[in-house]
Amino acid sequence: MQIAVLGLGRFGIQLATSLEEEGHEVLAIDANETVVQNIAPRLTKTAIADITDEQALRDLGVANMDVGVVSTAVIEANVLAVMNLQLLEVPTIYAKAQSSRHATMLSRIGVQRVIEPEKEGGLRFAHLIRLPHAKDYLSLSRDYGIAIYEPPPRLYGVSLEQLDDDGSTRRLLMLVRDNEVHVNPVRSETIKAADLLIFAGEDDDLTETL
Amino acid sequence: MQIAVLGLGRFGIQLATSLEEEGHEVLAIDANETVVQNIAPRLTKTAIADITDEQALRDLGVANMDVGVVSTAVIEANVLAVMNLQLLEVPTIYAKAQSSRHATMLSRIGVQRVIEPEKEGGLRFAHLIRLPHAKDYLSLSRDYGIAIYEPPPRLYGVSLEQLDDDGSTRRLLMLVRDNEVHVNPVRSETIKAADLLIFAGEDDDLTETL
Ligand SMILES: Nc1ncnc2c1ncn2[C@@H]1O[C@H](COP(=O)(O)OP(=O)(O)OP(=O)(O)O)[C@@H](O)[C@H]1O
């Protein structure tokens, strides 16, 4: 896909570099020359432009792109940039919001996905705080989720079946070893350092010590 | 747990409110009076203080807390606040970083977990961009993940077994309906609006249209 990233704060920079690593064609735009110079070595196509300037975006070929992501925080520039993408008829438009009010406004003007990384990070970390060995967490419902665990050293060499607990909703879904994912791993398998254990369960059960 | 949140930006505010909703005792601190006044109605314990002032934190009882989270962006205040938490012997210290260099610095001075919400959000959204119906995504390895799908209307009434594809690594792990999670759901079950489908698979297979 051809994707324009408008605004290169921390979110925009990570998004642009990850998308390019995944094989997409990325055009990364920012008005700040220093910002663009710093990231230019890591990206194929960058440009210094004001994203509130429709003609500037047109000159850069943004009208031909599949997706536009507006990733500046400043509300006025952000909303004007969204409107420019619509004028350029970019079919898919996503934007970062800096508050719930801003998020609602963006949805109303037709942004298909609104991202609030700080808010989502705060929600996710509130779950992670209760899971000392968890590396990451995905919420599935109000009180149920998936947690990725790095096993503590005392579990090395312990078999997976010793982790099972019939009284608990916690279930081992997968084992990740050497970047390979094993779904419903064999219970006699023993845990190694650098393994990742993927559990699903009610949040309270996920907090149980392994 | 008793948790002190130092710095009430978007991340800190969401973290403090989510932790309190989960039943923890939260003390939310910021130097900016307006910020604290705005959030005070939503939280039990808030305080106006400079987190770089060790005595101020001591007076607030932070030394008795289980966890301290430093969630300001400004590097100097952030690092000084971490050091204060260490002087107050708070056993578990987490902090938000605003760059990889800042993150490395924090790990070196003993912060047990470093959070970079904008960077993590950028990584996650780079995956989500390729998954039009996905609501959220969790990366398990370099090219394998778990995606939460909201089924499009054309799938309402379709049975789950029609989603299976033996040529693909994509597998349906769970169905979420009415806030209840069903692991390995019965394949004859039919999809309803408001269901969530939880798939695991290689990223390329997750992009296949349902
Ligand atoms: N009109 C504009 N045209 C182009 N770039 C812009 C414009 N307005 C702001 N930017 C750029 O957007 C970038 C990100 O904006 P800002 O720093 O406000 O967001 P942020 O919320 O701090 O980002 P993040 O949280 O992702 O780090 C900055 O590099 C800035 O130069």
Ligand SMILES: Nc1ncnc2c1ncn2[C@@H]1O[C@H](COP(=O)(O)OP(=O)(O)OP(=O)(O)O)[C@@H](O)[C@H]1O
């Ligand atoms: N020394 C300090 N003592 C107390 N609070 C502080 C101090 N320094 C900064 N803060 C507070 O930290 C809060 C968040 O800081 P800042 O806005 O720099 O972070 P941010 O990265 O924009 O946050 P977010 O991305 O989570 O919205 C602000 O409300 C600010 O008042």
